[in-house]
Amino acid sequence: MSETHTETVKEHAPASADSHPHGAAHGPASPGTDAGPGAGGLSLPERIYVVEVVRGLAITLGHLFRNLLFPGRFRTIQWPELPRPLPQRFRAKHRLNKWEDGHTKCTACMCCATACPAGCITIVAGEFSKPLVKVDAGVTKIIEKYPTLYDIDLLKCVYCGFCVEACPCDAIKMDTGKFPRAGYSREDFLWQNRFKDGLPTLERNAAEA
Amino acid sequence: METFLFFLFALMAVAGGVLTISRRNPLAGAISLVVTFLAVAGLYGLLQAPFVAVMQVLVYAGAIMVLVVFVIMLLNMPEEDLGQERISRGRLAVGLVVGVVLLTLFAVTWLPLDLSALPAAGQADPPRDFGSIRAVGALLFRSYLYPFEIVSILLLVAMIGAVLLAKRHLD
Amino acid sequence: MEVISSLILVIGRPALMWFLLLNLIPLMIWLERKGSAYIQDRIGPNRAHIGGLRLAGMVHNVADVVKLFTKEDIVPSHVSRGYYIAAPFVAMTVALMTYAVIPFADAVVIGKKSFPMQAANLSVGFLYILAIASLGVYAVVLSGWASNNKYGLLGGLRSSAQLISYEVSMGLSLIGLVMAFQTVELNDIVRGQGELLFGFLPKWGIVIQPLAFVLYLTCAFAETNRNPFDLPEGESEIVAGYHVEYSSMKFALFFMAEYVNILVQGAIVTTLFLGGWQVPWLPTAVLKRHLDVVLPLLAMGTTVILCLSFVILRRYDLANRTRWQDARRREGLWLSRLSLAGALAFLILSTVFVKWPVDSKGGWPSLVVGMDRALHLLPGGVRGAIEQLLYWKGWGGVFTALVQFSAFVTKLLLVAWLFIWVRWTLPRFRYDQLMKLGWQVMLPLALANLVVTGVVYFVQG
Numbered sequence: 001m002s003e004t005h006t007e008t009v010k011e012h013a014p015a016s017a018d019s020h021p022h023g024a025a026h027g028p029a030s031p032g033t034d035a036g037p038g039a040g041g042l043s044l045p046e047r048i049y050v051v052e053v054v055r056g057l058a059i060t061l062g063h064l065f066r067n068l069l070f071p072g073r074f075r076t077i078q079w080p081e082l083p084r085p086l087p088q089r090f091r092a093k094h095r096l097n098k099w100e101d102g103h104t105k106c107t108a109c110m111c112c113a114t115a116c117p118a119g120c121i122t123i124v125a126g127e128f129s130k131p132l133v134k135v136d137a138g139v140t141k142i143i144e145k146y147p148t149l150y151d152i153d154l155l156k157c158v159y160c161g162f163c164v165e166a167c168p169c170d171a172i173k174m175d176t177g178k179f180p181r182a183g184y185s186r187e188d189f190l191w192q193n194r195f196k197d198g199l200p201t202l203e204r205n206a207a208e209a
Numbered sequence: 210m211e212t213f214l215f216f217l218f219a220l221m222a223v224a225g226g227v228l229t230i231s232r233r234n235p236l237a238g239a240i241s242l243v244v245t246f247l248a249v250a251g252l253y254g255l256l257q258a259p260f261v262a263v264m265q266v267l268v269y270a271g272a273i274m275v276l277v278v279f280v281i282m283l284l285n286m287p288e289e290d291l292g293q294e295r296i297s298r299g300r301l302a303v304g305l306v307v308g309v310v311l312l313t314l315f316a317v318t319w320l321p322l323d324l325s326a327l328p329a330a331g332q333a334d335p336p337r338d339f340g341s342i343r344a345v346g347a348l349l350f351r352s353y354l355y356p357f358e359i360v361s362i363l364l365l366v367a368m369i370g371a372v373l374l375a376k377r378h379l380d
Numbered sequence: 381m382e383v384i385s386s387l388i389l390v391i392g393r394p395a396l397m398w399f400l401l402l403n404l405i406p407l408m409i410w411l412e413r414k415g416s417a418y419i420q421d422r423i424g425p426n427r428a429h430i431g432g433l434r435l436a437g438m439v440h441n442v443a444d445v446v447k448l449f450t451k452e453d454i455v456p457s458h459v460s461r462g463y464y465i466a467a468p469f470v471a472m473t474v475a476l477m478t479y480a481v482i483p484f485a486d487a488v489v490i491g492k493k494s495f496p497m498q499a500a501n502l503s504v505g506f507l508y509i510l511a512i513a514s515l516g517v518y519a520v521v522l523s524g525w526a527s528n529n530k531y532g533l534l535g536g537l538r539s540s541a542q543l544i545s546y547e548v549s550m551g552l553s554l555i556g557l558v559m560a561f562q563t564v565e566l567n568d569i570v571r572g573q574g575e576l577l578f579g580f581l582p583k584w585g586i587v588i589q590p591l592a593f594v595l596y597l598t599c600a601f602a603e604t605n606r607n608p609f610d611l612p613e614g615e616s617e618i619v620a621g622y623h624v625e626y627s628s629m630k631f632a633l634f635f636m637a638e639y640v641n642i643l644v645q646g647a648i649v650t651t652l653f654l655g656g657w658q659v660p661w662l663p664t665a666v667l668k669r670h671l672d673v674v675l676p677l678l679a680m681g682t683t684v685i686l687c688l689s690f691v692i693l694r695r696y697d698l699a700n701r702t703r704w705q706d707a708r709r710r711e712g713l714w715l716s717r718l719s720l721a722g723a724l725a726f727l728i729l730s731t732v733f734v735k736w737p738v739d740s741k742g743g744w745p746s747l748v749v750g751m752d753r754a755l756h757l758l759p760g761g762v763r764g765a766i767e768q769l770l771y772w773k774g775w776g777g778v779f780t781a782l783v784q785f786s787a788f789v790t791k792l793l794l795v796a797w798l799f800i801w802v803r804w805t806l807p808r809f810r811y812d813q814l815m816k817l818g819w820q821v822m823l824p825l826a827l828a829n830l831v832v833t834g835v836v837y838f839v840q841g
Contacts, residue, residue, distance in 0.1 A: 050594070053806065060419045060805040067418040068692060076423045236525055240463070243518065263507045271514025272544065278521050279540040282533060341503050342564055 083177075091161045091174040094152055096193060096200075103132060103198035106171035108147040112163035120156035121163060124149040128197060143198075150193040154180050215255055221248035235281045239274060246270040260345050394499040397479055400789065401643055406441040408639040408796060413437060415797070416804045453628040456527075463526035468626065468633035471519030475640035478512045481505065482647045483567040484788045485657045485781035486664040488774070496567060497657075497781055505564035509648055510551055513603060516641070517543040520605070520612055523634070524622035535621025538811070539612035542602055545818035546609075550599035552826035553592040556833040557652055560588050570656030574663050582660045585653035591829045593653045595822055597798075600645040602818070604638065607803035611811060646795035647788075654791045657784035668780045678783060683727045690719045 045051040067073060077084050086092070097105040108125035126148035134141045159179075163172050183189050194202040225245030232238045246269045253262035349357050410425075414437055417424025425437035455464060485497035502508050517540050524536020558564055561572040575583045586593045602609040613621040623634045650656055659667060659674075667674060758766070809817065 053802075056805045057801060060801065063421060064415065064418045067421060071692075074421070074423050237463075240518075240522070259502060259504045260507070263504045263511045266511035267507065267514055271511060271517075272547065275514070275517050275521070275540050275544055278518075279537065279544070282521065282525055282537050282540070285533065342507075 086177055090177065091159045091164075093154070093174070093176045093178045093180065094157075094163070094191065095173045095176050096150065097169075097171045097173055099134060102200075104146060104150075104171065104195055104200065105169050106147050106150060106167075107143055107169055108145045108150075109168065111166040111168060112172055115162040115166035116157075117160060117162060118156045118158050120153040122149065122151040122153075123147045126195070132198060146195055146198040147193070148195055150195070152191045154189040154191055155186065211255060215252070218248045218251040218255070221245070222252070236278065239278050239281060242277075243270050243274050246274065257339055260342050390495075393495070393497060394480075396785075397482075397484070397499050398476070400484075401476065401479055401640060404643055404793075404796075405636050405639045406438070407793075408642060408800075409441055409444075410438050411797060412800050412803075413440070415800050419801075419804045448629055448632040451628040453630065456625055458528045459625060460526040460528065463522045464625075465630075467519050467523035467526060468623075468630045468637070470522060471516070471637040472633045472640070474512055474516045474519060475637040475644060478509055478644045479640075479647060481508050481566055482644075482651055483570055483656060485784040486571070487567070488777040488781050497785075498567065501565075501567070503565060505566050505569070506554060506648070506652065507564060510547070510554075513644075514543070514547055516603070519634075519637070520622045523626065524612075527622070527625035529625050531618040531620070531624045532622050534618045535612045535614070535624070538614075539605065539622065542605075542609060542611060542814060542818075545815060546599045546602035546822070549595055549818065549822040549826045550603065552823070552830055553589075553595040553599065554652065556589045556592045556829055557585055559833050559837050560585075566651050566656070570651055570658060573655040574658045576661070582655055582658070584655040584658075589653070589829070589833070591825065593649075595826050595829070596653065597649060598817075598822065600649060601799070601802065602814075604641040604645055604799070606638075606642065606799055608806040608809050609814065610803075610808060611814060614808065616808075642796050642799045643792065646792045646799070649795045650788060650791040654795070656791075657788040659784060659787045664780060664784070667783060668776055671776060671779055671783075674783055675779065678786065680727060683723045686719060686723045686726075690723070 099105060108123050110123055110125075113119075113121040113123050124147065125145050128144055128146060132143040132146075134143060159174070161174055164174050180189055190204075192202065192204040193200060222245050225241045225243075225248060228241035229238045229245065232241060246265060250262045250265040250270070253259075253265055414424045416422075425440040426434060428434065428437075428440045428443040430439055430442065455461065480499040481502050483496065483498040487494045487496045489495075520539040521536040524532040524534075524539070527533075557569065561569045563569060563572070569585075573582065573584050577583045577587060581587055601607075605612050611617075611621075613623075615621075618624075623631055626634060662670075662674070
């Protein structure tokens with residue numbers, strides 16, 4: 001009887017289009033006011049309304065029973081017990097890559113901090129006491145620098161992923177699948193890393209589950 | 210018990226009536242009137258007239274007063290527009306005269322009635338279906354059919370008149 | 381014995397009524413939440429739990445109660461205090477009062493006394509219901525006006541206009557029933573509906589007055605302010621209408637009154653149109669004679685329904701099994717196991733041991749095998765008292781009433797479910813549509829129904 005209902009009918013029952021053709025225009029269709037036949041594009045059964053009520057009730061009851069009998073059909077995700085399935089290239093919280101022996105891959109080149117549009121990366125560079133020699137894909141690398149401090153303020157970070165693209169040594173990744181949840185202070189959202197001779201001495205996780 | 214209930218309802222009715230005319234706020238007055246109607250319905254119930262009691266609630270408290278309340282709320286007069294009640298000497302005189310005339314009329318109508326013809330308290334129970342729907346219906350549609358129909362026509366005329374007046378005002 | 385039994389029946393009748401009505405409220409709220417969720421392809425409440433027990437969201441009601449009781453009870457400074465406080469009480473009182481005349485079983489005859497199974501046996505019958513229901517509008521109007529809030533006022537206005545409009549059709553649609561059953565007393569109307577039409581169709585109100593049924597149901601929706609007639613609340617237009625300024629238990633009273641009203645209307649529709657406490661094709665006398673068949677059947681039916689619902693619960697749990705890694709996961713499994721065991725025991729008991737003695741001596745000892753022998757072990761005085769209780773003649777009547785009561789509650793819940801079902805299906809009316817429907821469709825239809833019914837009964841003589 002109301003306009004909303006007319007649209008519901010159109011949506012849910014395309015088969016009814018041939019049995020009750022409503023005109024193209026169902027403009028100011030107010031069921032009580034239009035007395036003339038076909039006024040407002042409503043057919044007779046639609047104007048009697050009771051028939052349409054019963055059809056609507058049938059639709060809702062159908063949904064009810066389908067959901068009752070096939071509980072697996074729900075699309076609801078049981079968060080937080082079940083995390084939402086993330087897309088493959090989802091940019092989540094950062095991770096610093098390591099060599100097999102535990103040394104950080106980061107060379108404190110500042111590329112990420114430079115690329116960062118939010119300016120949330122803080123790096124303090126340090127020097128190895130003895131340069132690190134690594135063979136990567138057949139190329140021998142002599143690494144002299146490492147970050148003594150590598151902090152990311154996750155409240156500033158916009159998760160754009162520029163740091164990952166800028167990194168020349170594949171040291172920073174955003175593939176953890178975690179993202180910060182709630183915290184009680186700004187410090188909770190500061191992701192802190194400290195290194196000594198390229199080995200991590202402290203990693204304080206920012207607020208995450 | 211019955212005496213207690215009678216005085217309870219009577220007190221409610223009188224208090225409601227007094228509040229109805231003394232409260233300045235129209236809605237408060239209307240609600241007081243509803244209380245009066247409910248109390249009167251209770252009195253009817255005590256008089257073994259359940260049908261009249263229910264009709265009192267249904268028609269007066271449930272329909273007419275709702276309409277009154279509806280109109281009061283529709284107008285929704287702010288407190289300062291309510292107007293001061295002034296009791297001038299002239300008004301007081303008119304009120305007194307009207308009151309005395311009404312009381313006299315009341316006395317003239319009711320005093321000659323022979324109250325001894327009524328059954329004394331607790332002496333004889335009224336007939337079993339006294340005040341029931343069947344009895345009231347039989348009275349209305351057998352003994353008093355013509356007055357009943359005339360009243361209904363009167364009401365119809367009043368309604369048509371009201372509609373006509375409202376219509377003319379609108380046009 | 382006689383004194384005790386009559387005392388139990390006199391106090392028990394209203395007590396049973398209150399108990400039923402007040403305890404059905406949480407069930408209704410749960411039905412509304414879960415039903416609406418399933419209708420809309422959602423899961424609905426499933427979080428609140430007591431030690432992992434969540435009963436498919438039923439525990440949310442407990443959380444609600446705790447929340448509403450402990451919330452601050454705010455009386456805003458701009459309200460008319462007296463009316464503001466009185467309004468929720470009026471709402472609840474009126475809602476509960478209506479139920480007084482609804483019969484929930486046939487009169488129980490014990491010895492020479494007959495106990496009508498309703499809280500008050502009034503000769504004015506459903507007129508009382510109409511009268512009390514018409515008072516319900518004052519709660520809405522008072523709260524709306526006393527709140528001193530434009531939304532509240534609009535809600536109150538809409539409500540009073542709506543109730544006046546639909547009460548007329550409501551009353552008129554019932555007069556056809558009075559013609560059919562020649563009485564306004566609810567218990568007599570229900571007894572009249574126990575007869576058969578054409579020898580096979582129960583003479584229910586819905587069968588002989590189908591149009592009146594539809595009209596009354598529509599008016600009942602309007603009277604309870606439920607969708608599609610929930611303009612007084614209309615949360616998308618006037619926030620919450622009349623109870624927008626209420627908090628804590630005052631709001632809860634309005635909330636509960638809404639569900640009590642649904643239950644009351646469900647009870648009225650059941651009583652007037654769906655045969656009330658009548659079990660179809662089984663008049664009271666027949667029912668009483670065949671209790672030995674009916675009682676086990678009822679027990680079995682209950683068991684089957686219980687089993688079905690727990691099977692559904694279990695399936696629901698299994699479908700989400702990998703997902704819940706906490707204590708709540710176990711609940712569905714345990715619950716279904718426990719209740720399946722209980723249901724099985726119930727089933728076995730009801731089929732094997734129940735042997736209702738027809739009208740011979742008998743009583744309960746013969747119900748359970750070996751019970752009479754066990755009784756002989758007791759000392760004489762105690763045994764006498766127990767035997768007097770067990771061999772009491774009134775049990776047949778009480779159990780008949782119990783069967784009829786369950787029939788009544790079943791129908792009542794079905795009608796109440798209809799209210800929920802309609803609410804989550806239909807959109808709200810516009811105000812002009814509401815008025816047009818009330819005065820230009822319902823009223824003429826009710827009058828036409830009245831005229832046709834009158835002519836038919838006049839011709840039949």
